[in-house]
Amino acid sequence: MKWFILFGLIAAAILLVSQMARAGELPKVGEAAPDFNLLDQEGKPHQLKDFAGKWLVLYFYPKDDTPGCTQEACAFRDDLSKLTKLGAQVVGVSVDDGASHAEFAKKYHLPFPLLADKSAEVTARYGALMNLAVLKYAKRYTFLIDPQGKVAKVYQKVETSKHSTEIIEDLKQLSTKGS
Numbered sequence: 696m697k698w699f700i701l702f703g704l705i706a707a708a709i710l711l712v713s714q715m716a717r718a719g720e721l722p723k724v725g726e727a728a729p730d731f732n733l734l735d736q737e738g739k740p741h742q743l744k745d746f747a748g749k750w751l752v753l754y755f756y757p758k759d760d761t762p763g764c765t766q767e768a769c770a771f772r773d774d775l776s777k778l779t780k781l782g783a784q785v786v787g788v789s790v791d792d793g794a795s796h797a798e799f800a801k802k803y804h805l806p807f808p809l810l811a812d813k814s815a816e817v818t819a820r821y822g823a824l825m826n827l828a829v830l831k832y833a834k835r836y837t838f839l840i841d842p843q844g845k846v847a848k849v850y851q852k853v854e855t856s857k858h859s860t861e862i863i864e865d866l867k868q869l870s871t872k873g874s
Contacts, residue, residue, distance in 0.1 A: 719819045719820055719821070719822045719824070720822050721821070721822035721823075721836075721849055721851070722820075722821060722822070722838065722846045722849070723846065723849075724846050724847065724848060724849060725845060725846065726845060726846055727844055727845055727846075728743055728751075728753070728838060728840045728844055728845065728846050729743075729817070729820040729821055730742065730743045730744075731743055731788075731810070731812075731817040731820075733788070733810035733811060733812055733817060734793055734810065734811055735793070735796065735808035735809060735810055735811070736793055736796035736797040736799075736800045736808070736809045736811070737793075737797070738793060739808070741786065741808055741810060743840075743844060744844075746784055746786075746840070746844075747842065747843075747844060748842050749782050749783065749784050749842055750781065750782050750783035750784070750839065750840065750841060750842060750847075750866060750869075750870075751783065751784055751786065751838075751839070751840040752771070752778065752783055752784070752785045752786070752837065752838075752839060752840075752862055753786050753788065753821075753837065753838045753839075753840055754767070754771070754785070754786070754787050754788070754835075754836070754837040754838075754853075754858075755787075755788050755789065755818060755821060755823040755833035755834060755835065755836045755837070756768070756787055756788070756789050756833055756835055757789065757825075757832045757833055757834070757835060758789065758791060758832060759789065759791045759795045759796060759798070759799035759809075760795075760798070760799050760802065763835070763855045764789075764835075764855075765799075765803060766855040766856055767835070767853070767855040767858055767859075768787060768799070768803060768805055768809075769803055769805075770855065770856065770858065770859040770860075771785045771787075771805075771807065771859050772803065772804065772805050772806060772807070773859070774859040774860070774863060775806060775807065777863050778859075778862070778863060778866070781863065781866040781867065781870060782842070782866075782870070783862075783866055784807070785807040786807060786808045786809075786810060787805075787807065787808070787809045787810065788809075788810045788812050788817065788818060788821075788833060789809070789810075789811075789812065789818075789832070789833045790811075790812050790813060790815045790818060790824075790831050790832055790833055791811060791813075792811050792813055793811040795811075796809035796810075796811055812833070815831050815833075818831075818833045821836065821838060822836070823836040834851075835853045835855075836849070836850060836851055836853070837849075837850040837853060837858065837862070838850075839862060839865060839866070839869070841869070847869055848865055848869070850862075
């Protein structure tokens, strides 16, 4: 009987954690990208419509100034001119606040917006939220959004050292298809 109760408690705990950790559904390729209205590290508001007519690399990341997040952000920084030549803009999103983003951007000379999603609503709309009750963070997902505001590609398995290069190659292919 004790084993049965213990098994039931463990099963209930696993179910509870999996329910809390579940994010919203990922937007699918071809669908309109979920809208957002968030402030960047300088307090400037950004909305999806601000990027109309351009490709948007919207990347979600767990935490400012951590090894993987720093590597990913610095790779985007270093490749920004290549991305810009392909008609793309880069925007990072995490659930950190604007002050944390400002320090991170200043420390690594990041020339693109880092949006503060303190409520985690936008992160959840993109299916990138990991919610463990008291701990919320963004999963490392990237969405390549086309100039019409539709999701062109979703990256759920991101290798931070190669991700920027992967996006550049995909942008070249997608831009060629659209021509």
